Amino acid sequence: MTIGSSLISWKQRLRMKLQFKFRDASPETVRDHLISQLNQQGATQVRRLFPDETDAELSALWVVDCEDQTAGSRLLELLSRSAAVDFAEEETRRRPLV
16 A cells, blocks of 8 residues: 555545535425435434524524445535535634633
8 A cells, every 4th residue: 555545545434424404495394304314325413503503594403414425425416416405515623722
């Protein structure tokens, strides 16, 4: 294994988080189906970003935990193609405050 292929392999194993927002008009049944697809296709967890929020805008924001970069890329593509999703993106990695 070369250094380049070892680096690619290491990056693929990094956990990945996605964030997405459901469109206001997307029916609950469509949302449930998409969440089920995410779970079936490799998400380790799908959850609301603000679980107790009553505001419609904030309660439409979700997080998808992915086991690795490969699964994350596949799930990001699924979200991006869905008509029920307003936007989907990889969560920004932040450095811890020291």
